[in-house]
Amino acid sequence: EGSLRVDANVSLRADGSDEYGVKTEVKNLNSFSAVERSVVAEAGRQTGILDAGGKIVQETLLWDERDGTLRSMRSKEESHDYRYFPDPDLPPLRFDAERVRLLEAELPELxxxxxxxxxxxxxxxxxxxxxxxxxxxxxxxxxxxxxxxxxxxxxxxxxxxxxxxxxxxxxxxxxxxxxxxxxxx
Incomplete structure (x- = not known):
C-alpha cells in the first residue's frame, strides 16, 4: 500500500519582478487534489493580502480537507527556521498572468x-x-x-x-x- 505526503511552498511575486515573495508552506497534503486545492486557496489568500496592501507572513499552514480551509500552524521569523534543503530536480513553478487569472477565477469565495x-x-x-x-x-x-x-x-x-x-x-x-x-x- 502506498501513501502520499506532500508539503507545498507558495510564494507570489509581481509581474516583471525578479524578487521572490515571502514563502508559506502548506503541510501534510495527502492527495494530488489536496495539493491543487490548497495551493489555489493559498495563492488566492496571498493575492488578497497583497492586493489590499498587506504583507505576507512566513508561516506554516495546515490544509483542512473537510472544510477546504487553511489554518496557521506556526509563524517562522527567518527562513533558516524552515531548514530548507534545495532539491535540484524540483524547479520553482512559474505561472504567467493568464494562468493566474484563470486560477483566481476558479477560487471559491474566501x-x-x-x-x-x-x-x-x-x-x-x-x-x-x-x-x-x-x-x-x-x-x-x-x-x-x-x-x-x-x-x-x-x-x-x-x-x-x-x-x-x-x-x-x-x-x-x-x-x-x-x-x-x-x-x-
Missing part, C-alpha cells in the same frame, strides 16, 4: 469576502457572521436557509440557536442533522 458580503447583504453583525461561517458547510446551510425562509436575521438566530445546540449535543455538523433548509422554510 471566508473574509463571505463575511463582508453576508454583513452587507443581510445587515448582520460581524460576530454573528463569524459563527455562521465557522465551516463552509455551515455557511452554505445558512445561505440556503436564508433563501428558503426569506429572512436572514431569523435564519441566523435559528442556526446559531437550536440547530447549533443540537449539532453540538450530537457532535455532528448541522447538515448531518437530517433537517434541510427547505424543511425549515
Amino acid at each position: 471566508p473574509a469576502q463571505r463575511i463582508i458580503r453576508l454583513m452587507e447583504e443581510h445587515d448582520l453583525d460581524g460576530r454573528d457572521v463569524e459563527v455562521l461561517i465557522a465551516t463552509r458547510s455551515l455557511a452554505d446551510y445558512f445561505e440556503a436557509l436564508v433563501t428558503a425562509v426569506g429572512d436572514a436575521k431569523a435564519a441566523a438566530n435559528w442556526v446559531k440557536g437550536p440547530l447549533l445546540k443540537e449539532a453540538n449535543r450530537l457532535q455532528v455538523p448541522v447538515d448531518d442533522l437530517g433537517i434541510t433548509p427547505g424543511d425549515l422554510g
Whole structure:
C-alpha cells in the first residue's frame, strides 16, 4: 500500500519582478487534489493580502480537507527556521498572468469576502457572521436557509440557536442533522 505526503511552498511575486515573495508552506497534503486545492486557496489568500496592501507572513499552514480551509500552524521569523534543503530536480513553478487569472477565477469565495458580503447583504453583525461561517458547510446551510425562509436575521438566530445546540449535543455538523433548509422554510 502506498501513501502520499506532500508539503507545498507558495510564494507570489509581481509581474516583471525578479524578487521572490515571502514563502508559506502548506503541510501534510495527502492527495494530488489536496495539493491543487490548497495551493489555489493559498495563492488566492496571498493575492488578497497583497492586493489590499498587506504583507505576507512566513508561516506554516495546515490544509483542512473537510472544510477546504487553511489554518496557521506556526509563524517562522527567518527562513533558516524552515531548514530548507534545495532539491535540484524540483524547479520553482512559474505561472504567467493568464494562468493566474484563470486560477483566481476558479477560487471559491474566501471566508473574509463571505463575511463582508453576508454583513452587507443581510445587515448582520460581524460576530454573528463569524459563527455562521465557522465551516463552509455551515455557511452554505445558512445561505440556503436564508433563501428558503426569506429572512436572514431569523435564519441566523435559528442556526446559531437550536440547530447549533443540537449539532453540538450530537457532535455532528448541522447538515448531518437530517433537517434541510427547505424543511425549515
